[in-house]
Amino acid sequence: DGGITQSPKYLFRKEGQNVTLSCEQNLNHDAMYWYRQDPGQGLRLIYYSQIVNDFQKGDIAEGYSVSREKKESFPLTVTSAQKNPTAFYLCASSSKRGNTGELFFGEGSRLTVL
Amino acid sequence: GQNIDQPTEMTATEGAIVQINCTYQTSGFNGLFWYQQHAGEAPTFLSYNVLDGLEEKGRFSSFLSRSKGYSYLLLKELQMKDSASYLCAVRGVYGQNFVFGPGTRLSVLP
Numbered sequence: 001d002g003g004i005t006q007s008p009k010y011l012f013r014k015e016g017q018n019v020t021l022s023c024e025q026n027l028n029h030d031a032m033y034w035y036r037q038d039p040g041q042g043l044r045l046i047y048y049s050q051i052v053n054d055f056q057k058g059d060i061a062e063g064y065s066v067s068r069e070k071k072e073s074f075p076l077t078v079t080s081a082q083k084n085p086t087a088f089y090l091c092a093s094s095s096k097r098g099n100t101g102e103l104f105f106g107e108g109s110r111l112t113v114l
Numbered sequence: 115g116q117n118i119d120q121p122t123e124m125t126a127t128e129g130a131i132v133q134i135n136c137t138y139q140t141s142g143f144n145g146l147f148w149y150q151q152h153a154g155e156a157p158t159f160l161s162y163n164v165l166d167g168l169e170e171k172g173r174f175s176s177f178l179s180r181s182k183g184y185s186y187l188l189l190k191e192l193q194m195k196d197s198a199s200y201l202c203a204v205r206g207v208y209g210q211n212f213v214f215g216p217g218t219r220l221s222v223l224p
Contacts, residue, residue, distance in 0.1 A: 033212070035214075041217070042214040042216040043201065043203075043214040045211070045213070058211075090157070094212075100145070100147075102147055102159045103157075103159070103203075103212060104159075105158070106156060107155070107156050108155070
């Protein structure tokens with residue numbers, strides 16, 4: 001079945017460490033996104049990519065980095081420069097084809113900094 | 115600037131009807147989306163409006179007024195499983211950038 005796979009589901013990190021969250025989709029979607037969600041808050045955009053080898057910063061890109069070397073993959077690195085990285089991270093994709101172009105989400109990765 | 119507003123919390127009774135409002139001010143508009151999110155899970159797509167009017171999908175309906183920057187999600191015949199957060203999102207004109215509101219946490223009581 002087509003979908004978006006995020007891994008790991010849960011991740012613990014010590015302060016000062018970089019971690020990379022994986023996001024893979026087999027929906028043949030052009031656009032991919034990373035959102036961050038904090039308790040009781042909506043989704044905030046970190047980075048998005050509309051085509052391979054191109055990506056744009058969202059509202060809260062500081063302390064994060066991404067790459068888009070393949071259409072299927074859009075990994076997010078949370079660097080030690082991110083001051084408050086504990087959050088729920090959601091990867092999504094969308095297609096310009098089709099009726100609505102809605103976002104499809106992965107199951108999410110919950111990052112906790114110890 | 116972009117701003118999307120929703121009530122933080124709502125409570126309703128099983129079997130009742132509830133309306134969740136969303137107001138927005140965005141620099142561009144190319145569609146409004148409603149998502150449902152159960153605690154600890156990913157959001158799932160509920161509805162889409164790009165033209166003014168009402169879109170109906172079973173127990174769920176969504177309304178849009180572009181001139182007023184206003185939308186609502188109407189849930190009928192509420193069930194306990196409808197207890198979740200409901201997110202309103204606006205897609206911008208350029209690219210496929212989506213901006214989300216803070217979400218409304220709905221509690222359905224027996």
